[in-house]
Amino acid sequence: MSSDESKRGITILVTGAGGYIGSHACLALLEAGYNVIALDNMVNCWKDDRLPEPESLIRVQILAGRQLKFYHGELLCKPSLEKIFEDIIQEHKKIDVCMHFAALKAVGESCAKPLEYYKNNITGTMNLIELLEKFGCKSLVYSSSATVYGDPSNLPISESELTGVGLTNPYGKTKYMTEEILKDLCNAVQDWGVISLRYFNPVGAHVSGLIGEDPNGIPNNLVPFVAQVAAGKLPKLKVFGGDYPTKDGTGVRDYIHITDLITGHIKALEFILKDFKGFKAYNLGTGKGFSVLDVIRAFREASGKDIPYEIVDRRPGDIAASYCDASLADRELGWVASRDIHDMCQDVWRWQSRNINGFKKEINPNCILHSPKKLELLLSSLTKTELRKLDRQHHLEILDAIDQQKVQEGFDKLRRLQEVVKASGQLGAADSPAAQDVGLPFCGCER
Ligand SMILES: NC(=O)c1ccc[n+]([C@@H]2O[C@H](COP(=O)([O-])OP(=O)(O)OC[C@H]3O[C@@H](n4cnc5c(N)ncnc54)[C@H](O)[C@@H]3O)[C@@H](O)[C@H]2O)c1
Secondary structure (H helix, E strand, O other), X not given: OOHHHHHHOOEEEEEXXXXXXXHHHHHHHHHHOOEEEEEEOOOOOOOOOOOOOOHHHHHHHHHHOOOOEEEEOOOOOHHHHHHHHHHHHHHHOOOOEEEEOOOOOOHHHHXXXXXXXXXXXXXXXXXXXXXXXXXXXXXXXXXXXXXXXXXXXXXXXXXXXXXXOOXXXXXXXXXXXXXXXXXHHHHHOOOOEEEEEEEOEEEOXXXXXXOOOOOOOOOXXXXXXXXXXXXXXXXXXXXXXXXXXXXXXXXXXXXXXHHHHHHHHHHHHHHHHOOOXXXXXXXXXXXXXXXXXXXXXXXXXXXXXXXXXXXEOOOOOOOOEEOEOXXXXXXXXXOOOOOOHHHHHHHHHHHHHXXXXXXXXXXXXXXXXXXXXXXXXXXXXXXXXXXXXXOHHHHHHHHHHHOHHHHHHHHHHHHHHHHHHHHOOOOOOOXXXXXXXXXXXXXXXXX
């Protein structure tokens, strides 16, 4: 049995699967061969009313050439969540590991709506853990954050730094409190295994430019904001604070490419699957700090666009610098980040410039998923030999994937199409002339 086949027997439940990090995780899990059960209440991911799943996950499955099982589920509604668990167990017998991404994450909003944040992030996690335990899964990879360190006294920040001290917002506190709950659980119940991954600043997008971060409204984070300024959607960037004790006076952060972040999750998963028990936290970052002005420069270079900015007063609660010591993850999980700030900016720009409105879009009649014409155009861009390999009629029927009853059939066909097009070298490189001619392969690929 190949290792890929052996992973087919391993089922991973991914909460918050339709969101930025969850969707990239689903893609990596599918590509690695795991069974993926995706759950999301869709408060922060976009779905077309006519389609059964969030757009991010439709794209994930097409990129992976494999299907996942999606549940529209709410962590706060325990009875309906329990029904979902019953259904999962009936179909897959067991859940091996849960990757728990679902949370509300806007720092500013958490100050305005603290109860909503505590309820969603803490009660939601409690409901999830109780049901995992009830249905026989005691392994969890948790999405934590560098915010648990507050304003740290040492740089770089290592995992031995105190957590929970000087936290300035409810969002950060929910991450800290959830870690404490998970630690207590692991202390009390010996066979729980929890790995908490403390992300520094995840940025970037999948190299295909088909999935990425799609903030609702005005972005809260620097890089998506800069990307929208570069794309002309926002007029200018406000840089909060130019008088910090840093090399150029602007705040310094440790940015990590989403693909590296997800590789860290796969390593943590492999570690848990080797029968890890107890609670362990790891920093995921590059260990390098970049200032806001560094990011602006790198983004200018990647996009070739001007990024107008103005330096304004510091924002309450922000700290001068934060970057991590990621050597523990290297030593114990065998993980190191390999992508730099230029890779991050290039990949964000590819995603942003091709999906000017993120996943939200009018259905474009020329989109491959929605238009026979577009599909024909794609097929006609293949060579005659490749065409012979295809059953042309079959591929026209791919469009039936939109019809829920034919989703399985549609995905099988999409996978076959993808294999043929990949083998012809025309889909693999999103920048290839063929890809540009047909605007491959989805709505929202405007450039
Ligand atoms: N993106 C970052 O910069 C960052 C940094 C540190 C930690 N994190 C953590 O990583 C995780 C994922 O972040 P993201 O950037 O992908 O966020 P995101 O908002 O893009 O994704 C979170 C997903 O969870 C879903 N969700 C929220 N509450 C839910 C509930 N009660 N039931 C079911 N689904 C629910 C949302 O609809 C959304 O699709 C979060 O836990 C976040 O706190 C993110």
